[in-house]
């Protein structure tokens with residue numbers, strides 16, 4: 652019997668692959684960076700590219716605006732991912748021939764690294780799966796059909812003839828697993844599963860990674876979730892559910908703003924709920940809205956209405972308004988939004 656070969660679909664564009672090959676071949680010093688509060692996809696892609704470029708004999712550094720969040724500390728035991736300190740690292744950025752931006756749809760989300768880059772004008776390559784929103788790199792490799800930037804990096808490394816050693820396989824698996832919510836978000840495809848299968852075959856400790864990401868919650872976060880669920884609010888005949896996190900709540904449970912990751916998804920588990928929303932107070936006049944849809948109703952239009960963006964079924968916005976005002980605005984607009992968008996759906 653012949654061995655089963657997964658049919659991974661290569662959606663890359665030839666000219667982009669050749670352009671990247673050229674960039675990699677003709678340059679020596681690389682810096683990799685990503686968005687503020689990096690997630691598993693962002694960090695996994697950085698590490699995958701880091702090891703790949705080192706395999707090719709390049710000098711590589713990973714410099715991020717944010718430190719690695721606690722929940723992803725397990726990915727950075729070797730300390731390859733560094734927090735960008737302008738005084739210490741600007742020289743490194745200046746010397747770089749190429750800066751690779753991963754998982755970045757908006758330049759603004761690079762924060763301090765983006766500011767430094769604007770002045771230094773390095774050659775930039777962007778690898779991403781977000782719909783572009785005010786970001787312009789010299790070479791853009793964007794595929795919104797990919798569940799994660801990890802899937803794109805998987806294909807690119809394959810094209811560059813990189814050997815998928817265990818650190819690379821682990822980094823890419825973590826990227827794909829986290830961005831698909833462990834293969835259950837609506838962005839999950841056959842490709843995501845095939846790639847995961849290939850990476851597991853290479854020896855990735857997939858159960859260990861799952862445990863690190865999903866079964867390693869701070870007790871305070873679970874206690875916060877309990878309080879949130881007891882205050883859950885509904886609209887649109889129970890199709891929309893939301894809750895609100897204040898700074899006082901985070902303080903009470905000993906949590907940081909980034910610790911709310913994953914909480915926006917939770918209310919979708921409730922029978923009948925199609926859209927879940929998390930409002931989070933960041934500052935007095937700064938509120939974050941995270942929107943999640945089960946897949947019936949695209950909600951990136953709603954996020955855009957709030958001045959944000961994202962994927963069709965997972966998007967968000969940060970508004971320079973107080974929490975109460977944002978919730979009130981949402982309450983006023985959601986019934987109409989829901990009614991309008993429901994009309995687009997097939998009957999039944």
Ligand SMILES: [Mn+2]
Nearest residue numbers: 692754800830
């Ligand atoms: Mn991503």
